[in-house]
Amino acid sequence: MTREILLNAFHMNTVGHQSPGLWAHPRDRSRHYTDLDYWLDLARTLERGLFDGVFLADVLGVYDVYAGTPDAALRHAVQVPINDPLMLVPAMASVTRHLGFGVTCALSYEPPYSFARRMSTLDHLTKGRIGWNIVTGYLASAAKGMGKPDQAGHDVRYDIADDYMEAVYKLWEGSWEDVAVVADKATGVFTDPARVHRVTHDGPFHKVDAIHLCEPSPQRTPVLYQAGASGRGRTFAARHAECVFVNGPSRAVVKPLVGDLRRLAAAAGRAPEDLRIFALATVILGRDEAEAKAKHADYRRHISHEGALALFSGWSGIDFSGYALDDVLRQVRTEAMHSAIDSFTASDPGRRWTVRELAEKVGIGGRSPLMVGSPAQVAEEMLAWVDETGLDGFNLAYVVMPESFEDIVDLLVPELQRRGRYKRAYRPGSLREKLFGQGARLSASHAAARYRRAASTRDPACAIC
C-alpha cells in the first residue's frame, strides 16, 4: 500500500490537554493559550508542515471524579481552565489558506437553529475549511453547569443527537438552493425568495420552524467528525461521520475497530472508504534514537501523577484518589476498573502495573500509541500502523507546546515525504475536497443528502418546504 497518510494536530483551548504536568516543562508555552499569537503561530507551523487539520477538542465541564472535587484538575491544569475552542478558528484561518479545522461542539445544550448559523459562518469565513466533531457530552459536571440535575443516559444522548443531526441537515442542505443568491446589482435582487425554503422539523427532541439564516457556504454541512467508541456510538458514526477518531493501545486493538466502522458504514449504505479514520498517537522525535529517548526521559520527569489520575478518574468514572502510587493495579482494582485499565494495558496483558506506572502511561501517550525515536523509526512505526490496521492517519497529541509539533514538521514530515507517503503540497479546495478528493459537498450516499432540494419550487407537500 502506498496511500499518503493524513495528519491532524490534536489540541484544546486549555493549558494541559493530554499530558498532565507538562505545562511546567521549561520549554512548554501552553500557559499562553489565552494569547492569539500562540494560536496564530501554531496555525502557521501546521500549515508549513502541510497538516490536514488542527483538531480542537473541548469539554464543557471539569474532571471532578478524583476525590469528588475539581481540586486536582485545577491544581495541575488538567483541561481546566478551558476556553471556547470555536473562537480560535477565525483568527487561525486569517493566517492560513489550507489548514482544516475540526472543532468539538457538544450538541446537548444549543438549539440546532443558532448552532447551524454559527457553523455556516465559520464555513464562510474559512472558505470551506470547517469541520465539526459531534459530541453529546460525557461529564455530569457539564450538565450541572448548564442547570440540569444530570445528563441524559448514554443511548438517549445518541437518540437526541440523531434528531439534532436531522434538524441541522435540513437547515444546511435543504433551506437555500444553490442558485438562491443572485446578488444582481442591476436588478437590485439579492436573493430569489422562491429558492429559499422554510425548514419545519418536529422531532422528538428538537423543533425548528424557520429558514436557515445563512446563504450556502462552500461545504454547507461542515466535515463531520465523530469519536464514539461504544456500539451505539459506532452506529452513529457509521451513519453520520466522515472522519472518525479511534483510540487504542495496539494495532491488534485498533484493527478490528477500523474494520467494524467500515463495515457499519457499508451497512448504512455508504462506501467503506467514505470514512477517514484517525488514531490518536503521541510521537517524541529526535534527530536520532538517543536524542528522542533523552527527550522522552526529560518529559517524563514533568508528568503530574495526581493530574494524570484526575484525568483518568474522569475518563473512567473511577476515583483513584484513595490509592498509593506504589499500589499494584491487579490487587487494587475492582471489577469496575477492568475495562478502563485494560483499555490502557492491553498491549502488555501480563504485566503488573502500579498506580504510578498507570499515571505515567496516562501522562504521556495515554491510551494511544507512544512512538519515540528517530524520524525513520517513527515513520516506519506510523506506516506499519496504517498499513496493518487500515487507518487513514493520525490525530497527533502534543507533549510540549509547540516543540512537539515543530519536531513533527521539521523532522517527521520530510521523512514521510521521502517515502512517498505524505503530500508535498495541499490539494486545492475545501477541507472536504482535500480529504476525499471529490466535491465540497457531502457525498450523495450520506444520510444528509436526502435533505437536498433538487426542485426549485415550493412544494406544499414537501416535508422541508
Place this chain on the structure above:
Amino acid sequence: MTREILLNAFHMNTVGHQSPGLWAHPRDRSRHYTDLDYWLDLARTLERGLFDGVFLADVLGVYDVYAGTPDAALRHAVQVPINDPLMLVPAMASVTRHLGFGVTCALSYEPPYSFARRMSTLDHLTKGRIGWNIVTGYLASAAKGMGKPDQAGHDVRYDIADDYMEAVYKLWEGSWEDVAVVADKATGVFTDPARVHRVTHDGPFHKVDAIHLCEPSPQRTPVLYQAGASGRGRTFAARHAECVFVNGPSRAVVKPLVGDLRRLAAAAGRAPEDLRIFALATVILGRDEAEAKAKHADYRRHISHEGALALFSGWSGIDFSGYALDDVLRQVRTEAMHSAIDSFTASDPGRRWTVRELAEKVGIGGRSPLMVGSPAQVAEEMLAWVDETGLDGFNLAYVVMPESFEDIVDLLVPELQRRGRYKRAYRPGSLREKLFGQGARLSASHAAARYRRAASTRDPACAIC
C-alpha cells in the same frame, strides 16, 4: 463643554444592515461580508481613525411581518442572510491593538454557563476589548427557529434577563479569585483550588452549579451595552449597562432620554456619569457641502423602498405591504401606527409623509439623525448634539461599505481633532479603561460588584461558594 466625543462603528454580519438596497450601489462592497478580508480591512480602517469600537448588531431571525413572509427581506438582503457576529471578533482583534468590540448576543436561548465561557474567551483573546450588548430578542421568527411557539412577553423577558445577569456575574466576578492562578513551574501548581469557588445559582429561570471554566480575563465581565427603550428596558439599562444606545430623530427627543437614563442610574446607586450614552447617527461627508449633497442624492437612488418597508414592518409590527408608495401616511395610518411613525417623524410633526417618503427616511438614516455636509458642518452638528443632549458619542451607521467609514476616518476625524473634541491617540488598557479612564474591572457601584469575593477562603454559608 469640551469633552471628547466617542465613536462606534455600527455594523452587522450581513449584507444590508441599516440602508436597504444600498448593497447594490456600484462602490458598495458589503456583499463580501462572508470574507475575512472584508472585516480585517474594516478593523484596520477603524483603528486608523481611533474609533472606540465596532458595534456588531445581530438578529437571530428574519423580518417577516411585511406581507407575512420573509420574501421582501430576502429579495433586498434586509438583514438576511445574516451570519454569527461573534466569529468576526477574534480575526478583527488579531489585526488591531486598541479597537473595542461590542457584540449583540441574545440571552434567551443560551445557558449562562457556556455563554460566560464564550465571552471570557473573547476577553482573553482580545486582551480586554470585548463588550456585550445584552438583548432579549424581539422577533417572533427567532423563537420559532429555536423551536418555541413564540417568545416570552416583553416584561417577562427582562425578568429572565435580570436572572441571567445574576448568574453570569457570579461566574465572571465570583468564581475565581484574582490570585487563583499561580502558574508556578517550579512547584507544578497551576491553580490554587482553594481560590476557585463553585457558583450555585438557583434563580427563577436559570440554574448553575459549577465553577466558571475560565481563569480571570482582563475585564472579567465584558463591557455591558444595552439599548432598551421601553420603561422596563431603561430600568434594566440603568442597573446593568455601562454603555447605552439611544435612538431618536431630534435633539429634543434624545435629550430627555439621556437625562432619564442618568437619573435612573443614580437611583440605582450609580453615578450618572457611569453611563456612556451613544446615539445612532448616519453621516454623509464630502470635501464640501456640494459634494456631500451630491453623494446623498446618489445614495438615495439606490434605496429599496420595499426593503425599507420590510425593515420598518419588522420594527413596528405593522404590515406595510398593503399600501401604495404614494399613499399619505396621515390617511392610511391606524391608531397602532402612530407611535411607530411618530418616532421617525417627530422632528417634523406638521409634515404630510407619503409611504414612499417614509421608506426613504428608513432607507438612509432611519429613526436617527442624518447629517450631510462638509467635515466642518457635520462636526458642528455632532458637537451640538452632544453638548445639548448630554450624549457621550455616536454609533455611526454606514450607507455604503466601506466608503462611509473611510470618509469618517479621512474627513471627519481630523476635523474633530482640530476642534479638540476627539482623541489623537488611544488610551492604554482595556476597553473599559479606554471608555471610563478607570480600571479594567466594573466599577464598585455596579450591581455585579456584590458578587466579587474579597475573602480567599471557602465559606459554607456564602451564597456563591
